[in-house]
Amino acid sequence: MPQRETTLTEFIIGEQRKAPGATGGFTALLNDIRLACKRIAHVVGKGALAGVHGRTGTHNVQGEEQQKLDLLANDIFLSTNEWGGHLAGMVSEELEHPYRIPAEYPRGRYLLAFDPLDGSSNIDVNVSVGSIFSVLACPEGASGEDERAFLQPGTRQVCAGYAIYGPTTMLVLTLGRGVHGFTLDREIGEFIHTHPDLRVPEETSEFAINTSNSRFWEPAVKRYVDECLAGRSGPRGKDFNMRWIASLVAEAHRILMRGGVFLYPRDERESGRSGRLRLLYEANPIGMVIEQAGGRASTGYGPALEIAPQGLHQRTGFVFGARREVERIETYHRDYNERPYDAPLFAARGLFRGANGG
DSSP states (O other): OOOOBBHHHHHHHHHHHTTTTOOHHHHHHHHHHHHHHHHHHHHHGGGGGOOOSEEEEEEEEESOOOOHHHHHHHHHHHHSSSSSOOOOEETTOOSSSSOOOOOTSSSOSSEEEEEEEEEEGGGGGGGEEEEEEEEEOOOOTTTTTTTTOOOOGGGSSSEEEEEEEESSSSEESSSOOOOEEEEEEETEEEEEEEEEOOOOOOOOOEEEEOOGGGGGOOHHHHHHHHHHHHHGTTTOOOEEEEEEEEEEHHHHHHHHHHHHHEEOOOOOSSTTTTHHHHIIIIIHHHHHHHHHTOOEEOOOBBGGGGGOSSSSOOOOEEEEHHHHHHHHHHHHHHHHSSSSSOOOHHHOOOOOOOOOOH
């Protein structure tokens, strides 16, 4: 007799039974998040047939131009999660302030921070996009309408995960006890536990970075990338492949499945000096997933999850993936970031350095 497949709902209930005193509220919240991701997957999967491709002509609080699907996905997340009575408040990339739970719904003890549609600029060219979410406990006596309740380091996340809307839809989740992947079976409308105990491969020969920003990189990043590009004849002694999808979810999913390291470091531009990715609802949840899978998540200088946020939409440099690669990048930031890297191999010939070494 074939083994019965485990659904996401069954998996969550099984985890709930391991927690003494669990009331089921957290389980219900995760089921609401699951439903929101299914609804977004349905709209994304219809593509242009849904009539929601294209730009809105408006901008979010970060000044980024919003896509129609950004706003639709945001509305789906809010409407699916506001009514259940498990949340004290929500924060979204698309909203300047915390979302007020409507008065007719009860308040709960959790906070939800999310990016409703990461990588939405890829929608019109049919490249994978996703949703990212982070769950925190609301501090005792705090209001979910007060942004200070959300300003907790990533180490305090109760759970985190993402959904990726690609050739198949997957939901990847950590409750702080490893990482598990679930694939949406469209015929029965349920996520099935297909990828238990995911681990970031320890060895890699892939890295992901946007090289169009190379002229703004700090010396530590230039050193790392130059070493990788030098290949077998360089100091790393092997060839590397470079990848860049421009979708954080897609980059994280590739690294989780087959290894690698991702860099979106801070840089010398005024807009990049603090980094570009948002700490609360991008770096923290992806960082928790990666670390629970045995990888490392960093600002480039140290652990990303230990940062105490100062604002809802605070940005950070973000480097994650294979632990040893990330630790190497941290070492370069510590030991080689105050002066240009001037080894003869790269001073004149490096791809991103001029003949004068500048």
